[in-house]
Amino acid sequence: METECPECAGTVSIAAPEKGEIVECPECGVELEVVSVSPPALALAPEEEEDWGE
Amino acid sequence: MTPDDGAAVDLLAGMLRTPSLCGAEDAVATLLVESMTELGFDAGRDGAGNVVATLHPTQRSDATGEVVILGHMDTVPGAIEVELYDGALYGRGAVDAKGPLATAIVAAARAAPRLRRTVTVIGAVQEEGPSVGARSLLQRPAPEYLVIAEPSGWDAVVLGYKGSMRFRVEVAVAGGHSAGPLPSAPEVAVTFWNELVAWCTRRVPGAERKGGFYELTPSLLAMNSTHDGMEDVASLQVGLRLPPGLEPDALQPEIEALLPDGAFSFSPGEPAVRSDRRNPLVASFLRSIRLEDANPRFKLKTGTSDMNVVGPVWNCPMVAYGPGDSSLDHTPEEHIEVDDYLRGIRVLTRVLEEL
Numbered sequence: 001m002e003t004e005c006p007e008c009a010g011t012v013s014i015a016a017p018e019k020g021e022i023v024e025c026p027e028c029g030v031e032l033e034v035v036s037v038s039p040p041a042l043a044l045a046p047e048e049e050e051d052w053g054e
Numbered sequence: 055m056t057p058d059d060g061a062a063v064d065l066l067a068g069m070l071r072t073p074s075l076c077g078a079e080d081a082v083a084t085l086l087v088e089s090m091t092e093l094g095f096d097a098g099r100d101g102a103g104n105v106v107a108t109l110h111p112t113q114r115s116d117a118t119g120e121v122v123i124l125g126h127m128d129t130v131p132g133a134i135e136v137e138l139y140d141g142a143l144y145g146r147g148a149v150d151a152k153g154p155l156a157t158a159i160v161a162a163a164r165a166a167p168r169l170r171r172t173v174t175v176i177g178a179v180q181e182e183g184p185s186v187g188a189r190s191l192l193q194r195p196a197p198e199y200l201v202i203a204e205p206s207g208w209d210a211v212v213l214g215y216k217g218s219m220r221f222r223v224e225v226a227v228a229g230g231h232s233a234g235p236l237p238s239a240p241e242v243a244v245t246f247w248n249e250l251v252a253w254c255t256r257r258v259p260g261a262e263r264k265g266g267f268y269e270l271t272p273s274l275l276a277m278n279s280t281h282d283g284m285e286d287v288a289s290l291q292v293g294l295r296l297p298p299g300l301e302p303d304a305l306q307p308e309i310e311a312l313l314p315d316g317a318f319s320f321s322p323g324e325p326a327v328r329s330d331r332r333n334p335l336v337a338s339f340l341r342s343i344r345l346e347d348a349n350p351r352f353k354l355k356t357g358t359s360d361m362n363v364v365g366p367v368w369n370c371p372m373v374a375y376g377p378g379d380s381s382l383d384h385t386p387e388e389h390i391e392v393d394d395y396l397r398g399i400r401v402l403t404r405v406l407e408e409l
Contacts, residue, residue, distance in 0.1 A: 018334070018337055019337070019340075019341050020336070020337035020338060020339070020340035020341035020344075021332070021337045022331050022332045022336065022337070022340075023332075031331075033340060034337075035344070045331075045352075046340075046349070046350055046351050046352045047351075047352065048213065048267075048352045048353065048354050049210075049351060049352065049353050049354070050265055050266050050267055050353070050354055050355075050356060051212075051353045051354070051355050051356070051380060052355070052356045052357060052380075052381075
């Protein structure tokens with residue numbers, strides 16, 4: 001699968017994509033989530049929030 | 055037997071009605087062994103008192119290794135009347151962590167006809183204390199995937215917990231008149247505390263820019279002083295929340311050096327644990343949460359859980375997952391929204407079917 005990074009518009013190639021998979025854009029380094037395989041689509045991966053519970 | 059939504063609520067309500075203070079989990083353990091056996095688990099108790107319940111794969115698959123879901127049966131003190139009110143189930147442990155444990159039980163039972171791997175659900179003892187149950191599990195082989203059953207919120211997964219350590223320090227000085235030039239023991243203790251706070255900031259430079267998960271955070275838990283006319287004695291109890299990369303044992307001499315005349319006693323600590331998010335376990339949770347029409351979230355916890363105990367040893371793909379608002383942990387208003395509980399069950403059921 002080859003598609004565009006939503007952050008920098010660079011090209012991201014993924015050999016065997018799976019929905020939900022987290023990948024890194026080779027051009028800008030941002031982490032991306034595969035939100036669709038057909039048609040291919042990437043979104044910025046969820047950010048990490050802090051929570052004080054235990 | 056496949057539990058429907060009503061049976062899921064009944065299971066959790068039964069668990070909440072059965073008190074299980076840390077170290078006194080026998081009654082709820084008996085309930086869980088009976089309930090899980092009825093649901094088709096191979097269930098029993100291990101030598102530490104943990105409930106260990108297994109479902110075997112029913113689908114032909116080349117998948118190897120097991121999925122372990124590790125929750126805990128014990129709660130903190132403070133009885134809360136168990137009642138269903140305005141769509142929420144109230145009771146001690148509803149969030150921390152009988153709700154997430156019941157979620158795991160029901161989800162595994164629902165996924166049973168489609169399992170590709172062995173799934174083992176464990177209700178550990180004494181997580182709210184010295185983690186006796188989790189420590190006893192370290193002799194087990196590492197699972198393929200680990201889910202800690204703790205509240206993340208039904209639409210979020212927890213990727214890590216800070217570490218922790220505690221110590222007590224006592225300082226004694228010869229008694230003297232308060233108008234004299236020498237500092238009193240309480241003044242020495244307060245000076246130490248201020249130096250400790252400054253050391254925490256120095257020890258992890260730049261942490262404040264990365265957020266609280268990456269900071270070394272001190273808490274003054276208790277202080278006391280006595281004076282018998284001959285000697286001034288002051289003591290402090292201190293907790294430290296540790297970011298990734300700091301080992302409790304390695305920090306001890308640095309802390310002792312801040313007060314060379316102090317008498318220190320350290321309790322066993324746990325390092326922070328931080329899992330990778332690029333693995334099939336995380337991907338499966340993200341897919342499953344999105345199927346509930348939600349945007350999944352990642353969380354890093356500034357508290358601790360049994361992930362701190364087993365995570366560094368098993369070193370497998372791991373997350374913590376469970377419905378519930380963890381800001382209600384240990385509070386008199388502890389409750390779980392029933393809709394959130396049922397969504398959490400659906401999310402985890404699909405994950406277990408996929409793995």
